[in-house]
Amino acid sequence: MIKDITIGQYFPGDSVIHRLDPRVKIVLTLLYIAFLFIIQTAATYVFALAVTVFFVILTKIPLKMYLRGLKPLLFILIFTAFLNVFYSTGEPLFQFWIFTVTLQGIKNAVFMILRIFMLVISTSMLTYTTSPIVLTGGLERLLSPLAKIRLPVHEFSMMMTIALRFIPTLLEETDKIMNAQKARGADFETGGLIKRAKALAPILIPLFISAFRRADDLATAMECRCYTGSGEGRTHYVTYSMSASDYAAIGIMIVIIAVAILLNFVTVMGF
Amino acid sequence: MNPILKTENLRYVYGAGTPFEKVAVDNINLEIFEDEFIGVIGRTGSGKSTLIQHFNGILRPTSGKVYYDGNDCWAKGFSRNSLRFNVGLVFQYPEYQLFEETVEKDIAFGPSNMGLSADEIEKRIRDSLRFVGLDESIRKSSPFEISGGQKRRVAIAGIMAMNPKVLILDEPTAGLDPRGRDEILQRISEYRAEKKSTVIIVSHNMEDISRVCGKVLVMRKAQVEMFAPVDEVFERSAELCSMGLNVPQITRVFISLKEKGFDVPSSVYTPAQACSAVIKAIGGDGT
Amino acid sequence: MSALIEFQNVCFRYTEGRRDILKNLSLSVEAGDFVAVLGHNGSGKSTLAKHINAILLPTEGKVTVAGLDTSVEDNLPAIRRTAGMVFQNPDNQIIATMVEEDVAFALENLGVPHDEMVKRVDEALDSVGMLEFKKYATTKLSGGQKQRIAIAGVTAMRPDIIVFDEPTAMLDPQGREDVINIAKKLNEQGITVIYITHYMEEAAQAKRIVVLNDGEILLDGTPHYVFQNAGLLTSVGLDVPQSTSLMFLLRSHGIKVPLAVLNEEECVSVLSDILTRKNQT
Numbered sequence: 109m110i111k112d113i114t115i116g117q118y119f120p121g122d123s124v125i126h127r128l129d130p131r132v133k134i135v136l137t138l139l140y141i142a143f144l145f146i147i148q149t150a151a152t153y154v155f156a157l158a159v160t161v162f163f164v165i166l167t168k169i170p171l172k173m174y175l176r177g178l179k180p181l182l183f184i185l186i187f188t189a190f191l192n193v194f195y196s197t198g199e200p201l202f203q204f205w206i207f208t209v210t211l212q213g214i215k216n217a218v219f220m221i222l223r224i225f226m227l228v229i230s231t232s233m234l235t236y237t238t239s240p241i242v243l244t245g246g247l248e249r250l251l252s253p254l255a256k257i258r259l260p261v262h263e264f265s266m267m268m269t270i271a272l273r274f275i276p277t278l279l280e281e282t283d284k285i286m287n288a289q290k291a292r293g294a295d296f297e298t299g300g301l302i303k304r305a306k307a308l309a310p311i312l313i314p315l316f317i318s319a320f321r322r323a324d325d326l327a328t329a330m331e332c333r334c335y336t337g338s339g340e341g342r343t344h345y346v347t348y349s350m351s352a353s354d355y356a357a358i359g360i361m362i363v364i365i366a367v368a369i370l371l372n373f374v375t376v377m378g379f
Numbered sequence: 380m381n382p383i384l385k386t387e388n389l390r391y392v393y394g395a396g397t398p399f400e401k402v403a404v405d406n407i408n409l410e411i412f413e414d415e416f417i418g419v420i421g422r423t424g425s426g427k428s429t430l431i432q433h434f435n436g437i438l439r440p441t442s443g444k445v446y447y448d449g450n451d452c453w454a455k456g457f458s459r460n461s462l463r464f465n466v467g468l469v470f471q472y473p474e475y476q477l478f479e480e481t482v483e484k485d486i487a488f489g490p491s492n493m494g495l496s497a498d499e500i501e502k503r504i505r506d507s508l509r510f511v512g513l514d515e516s517i518r519k520s521s522p523f524e525i526s527g528g529q530k531r532r533v534a535i536a537g538i539m540a541m542n543p544k545v546l547i548l549d550e551p552t553a554g555l556d557p558r559g560r561d562e563i564l565q566r567i568s569e570y571r572a573e574k575k576s577t578v579i580i581v582s583h584n585m586e587d588i589s590r591v592c593g594k595v596l597v598m599r600k601a602q603v604e605m606f607a608p609v610d611e612v613f614e615r616s617a618e619l620c621s622m623g624l625n626v627p628q629i630t631r632v633f634i635s636l637k638e639k640g641f642d643v644p645s646s647v648y649t650p651a652q653a654c655s656a657v658i659k660a661i662g663g664d665g666t
Numbered sequence: 667m668s669a670l671i672e673f674q675n676v677c678f679r680y681t682e683g684r685r686d687i688l689k690n691l692s693l694s695v696e697a698g699d700f701v702a703v704l705g706h707n708g709s710g711k712s713t714l715a716k717h718i719n720a721i722l723l724p725t726e727g728k729v730t731v732a733g734l735d736t737s738v739e740d741n742l743p744a745i746r747r748t749a750g751m752v753f754q755n756p757d758n759q760i761i762a763t764m765v766e767e768d769v770a771f772a773l774e775n776l777g778v779p780h781d782e783m784v785k786r787v788d789e790a791l792d793s794v795g796m797l798e799f800k801k802y803a804t805t806k807l808s809g810g811q812k813q814r815i816a817i818a819g820v821t822a823m824r825p826d827i828i829v830f831d832e833p834t835a836m837l838d839p840q841g842r843e844d845v846i847n848i849a850k851k852l853n854e855q856g857i858t859v860i861y862i863t864h865y866m867e868e869a870a871q872a873k874r875i876v877v878l879n880d881g882e883i884l885l886d887g888t889p890h891y892v893f894q895n896a897g898l899l900t901s902v903g904l905d906v907p908q909s910t911s912l913m914f915l916l917r918s919h920g921i922k923v924p925l926a927v928l929n930e931e932e933c934v935s936v937l938s939d940i941l942t943r944k945n946q947t
Contacts, residue, residue, distance in 0.1 A: 241763045273763050276805045287437050288476040291468040292537060293460060293492030310488065313478035317523065325758035328721055332751045333761075333772035333819060334743065341777045345770035345787065423808060423838040528707055554754075554835045556706045556864045558903030583838050586908075625839035628867060628930055629908040635934045641941050650908050654915035657937060661921075661944035 119236045123168040124353060126237045130246025132354045136361050137234045143365050144223055144230075149375035150215070152368055153222050159364055160226050167237050177232045178225065185221055192217035244268040245346050255339065262339025270326070278319065285314050381449050382410035383545060383577055384434055384466070388443035391429055395441065403429035405601045407443070411579070413544075416571055418588030418609075419581040421598030422623055427581050428471070430598065431547050434579075435466040448544075464493050467543030471550045473534035477522040482513075482533050485522050489541040500540075507536035510570045512562065528559045535563075539570060545577040546570070552587055564591050586627045589613065589648040597624070613646040629653045668733060669694035670858055671718060671749075671827065676727035678713055678881075687713045689881040690727070695860065697826065700853045702872035702889075703862045706903035710881040711862045715831045718860060719749040732826065747776065749827040750820030754835050756812035765807075765815055766791070766800045772823045790822035791815075794848050810841020817848055821857075828852060829860045834868065846871060866893075866907045870928040877904070890926035909933035 120126075125133075147156055164171055178185075193213045200208045235243070248265035255261040286296070289310045296307050389407035394400050404426040411417060421427045432438040433445050436452050436459040445452045447462055467489075470476065479485035483504050490500045508515060511532035517525065522533055535551065548567065552560040568591050571578045582588050588595060588609070595612040597605040599622055605612055612619070616630045617637075626648070633647045633656070643660055647653050671694065678688040687710045695701055705711045716722040717729050720736040732748050734741040750772075753759045762768035769790050773783045791797040794814040799807065804815065813833055820828055830849060834842040846861075846868050853859045853873075861872060869875050875892040877885040879902045885892050893899070896906045896914055906914075913927045913936070921940065927933050 239763075241767070269762060273761065273804070277757055284470065285476055287432070288470045288473065289488075290437060291435055291463055291470070292476075292489040292541070293463055294488075295460070295492070310476075310478045314476050318475055322755075322758045325753065325755060326761065329751075329753055329759035329816075330761060330771075332719055332721065332746060334746050334775040334823070335771070336743075336775065342774050343777050343780060343783065345767055345774055345780070345783055347780055422840065526708060554832075554864075556903060557866070557905035558706055623840065627908055628933075629912060631930050632909065632912075632933045632937065635930065636937055636941070639934075639938060641938070643941075650911040650915055653908075653912045654919065657912075657916060657921070657940065658919060660941055 705878035
């Protein structure tokens with residue numbers, strides 16, 4: 109059924125990573141991604157991989173879940189690997205037809221795959237361990253300085269909050285309307301493209317009408333609860349205060365990046 | 380006589396294999412015959428809505444069987460599309476499924492999915508409008524610009540127009556005012572009397588059910604608790620009360636009187652019945 | 667000194683030339699009252715409700731809430747804080763994904779300091795018996811529970827008035843009972859309640875009933891007074907509680923009973939009397 113789709117891909121839990129301040133998590137994830145792009149040598153890759161696996165274990169979410177996120181990227185992975193293997197310059201290892209395989213090519217391919225792999229895992233880690241609502245809240249707080257230069261940070265965050273709140277409701281509603289139209293003999297499964305597109309009207313029209321009605325009701329309800337549309341003068345119920353583990357996480361990340369840069373530098377010199 | 384609808388050890392589980400797994404209906408063995416008028420009652424989450432969605436093949440049983448007119452609804456070669464035309468299901472708040480530009484087009488949606496001729500569809504539209512008590516003049520109106528009560532009736536007409544052998548309505552009076560409630564129930568009764576079809580109404584409101592139905596099906600915690608004629612079910616009204624069901628006020632009054640030791644019948648659910656019971660008890664002749 | 671809520675000759679229509687939904691309506695509600703508003707669909711009940719916190723403004727006439735004219739824009743924040751509103755569809759008035767955050771919404775908007783906010787959220791949830799659901803996702807709740815959260819979201823503002831606009835129309839019997847009981851409790855705590863409903867048994871529990879018909883006040887008085895007009899009520903598409911109609915029936919059969927019988931207890935005691943009297947003679 110349609111409502112079985114899990115949106116946001118959040119896995120509730122109580123690990124150290126789950127409990128970190130969302131702002132810290134967002135910043136550290138960004139730092140980590142940046143760091144993935146500066147590393148160049150085999151030794152540094154091994155180190156980064158070890159760090160990634162270490163964090164995965166800390167989240168207490170099975171590795172399987174992370175790998176699932178890689179599946180849609182499989183084609184891109186293979187394609188980039190292919191390009192890297194055959195189109196790199198350097199010492200030819202062996203040759204056939206018009207292709208030249210170089211040691212550098214293989215190395216580049218492996219590195220590229222590892223980089224994408226770690227990239228996906230680290231971003232998944234952020235969404236897996238942070239509920240969407242907390243994530244938006246953290247993002248709003250991080251971006252709040254931008255409101256000073258008149259960027260609509262509050263509006264953006266309110267929009268996200270409401271979207272997250274209504275996704276399950278609208279999915280459930282879609283399910284209901286589909287069943288109601290099926291009960292009138294609507295057929296969504298057979299026929300050509302045009303017939304199927306036409307068959308969607310009995311679902312989409314009631315769904316849109318209902319969404320507008322809900323939006324209207326919600327706007328009134330928000331106004332009744334003193335919402336004025338601006339973030340000015342608002343206070344926040346959810347507050348984030350940095351705990352010891354947040355500072356520790358920042359410290360650990362700084363050390364990791366320092367070690368990696370050093371390792372990278374040393375090994376680049378060494379090669 | 381064969382039952383028109385029958386279930387055998389019907390069981391349905393939501394979200395099987397997830398942490399949200401929930402048995403919605405279990406061990407349901409029912410026989411519903413042609414021409415019966417059945418009210419289904421039970422608390423929220425007792426499985427009422429899940430059960431009726433099995434009758435027209437919207438839900439597939441996790442285990443057990445559903446038979447329509449003697450045929451297994453999930454056997455190979457059984458046409459569930461024609462099942463949906465034979466067992467018409469009006470969902471809760473059906474007005475939210477309206478989508479066409481005009482009332483008549485919306486009512487025609489079911490009949491045209493059945494592949495009926497234009498003449499036949501025209502006849503169905505006229506008949507079903509009459510059944511729900513709407514005037515012909517509403518035909519060209521947009522279903523979004525008529526009143527709430529009218530929308531509800533158009534939606535019901537859309538199912539009636541398929542001329543189903545069995546008509547099932549989930550909470551047809553929800554959210555209506557007292558007159559709207561009476562009207563809808565009245566119309567459904569008349570429809571049934573004329574069509575001789577089987578009608579099933581799901582409701583929270585025992586008063587509604589007692590007014591029109593012949594038999595009551597009481598659902599409790601995914602199971603059938605009672606399935607008997609209205610009077611027999613109301614005989615056990617104290618039980619219904621303790622199950623947290625909403626029995627009519629007058630029924631509760633008579634339960635209290637009985638508990639106080641007065642010799643009054645317990646199967647009372649309308650003020651008229653109550654009046655004659657009181658007159659009988661005081662030996663009056665009603666003058 | 668005017669009453670807490672004051673409607674003075676209010677007319678309302680959506681656009682010029684269309685029919686009046688409220689017709690020259692005057693009404694005043696004193697602080698601490700519990701007023702049920704009855705009327706068939708389209709009688710103007712919801713329109714009346716929406717005037718109390720300035721969602722709608724009168725086309726003619728004047729509405730004041732706690733002395734504040736609703737048509738003066740500067741009064742809006744104060745009016746919204748004074749008169750909270752609970753709507754019919756529980757799904758469409760919940761803003762946040764988490765229960766506690768939803769209850770805090772109005773307080774955030776009002777700029778209540780954080781510590782005070784935490785206290786008031788807990789208080790509000792407790793007052794509707796939903797404290798244990800504080801950390802729940804709002805979408806996982808039943809209709810009745812959602813409605814209680816919506817009420818908590820309003821009480822957290824500490825309003826003087828709460829307007830309930832058919833809060834039980836979409837609920838099951840259990841949810842309905844919870845909501846009317848909460849409304850009564852809030853009223854006992856001093857909040858003025860305006861309660862719009864289709865259910866006669868709910869209206870019978872109010873202190874005062876106002877019956878609307880086509881934008882005009884048809885009846886206004888105590889439940890005992892209003893329900894004595896059974897004929898008038900049915901003629902405008904309404905009803906009376908079953909106990910009341912039983913009394914009417916008994917009367918028509920020559921049995922002397924009081925007409926002003928509204929609920930189970932009153933009915934049981936009247937019938938007990940009749941039956942006992944009979945046994946003694």
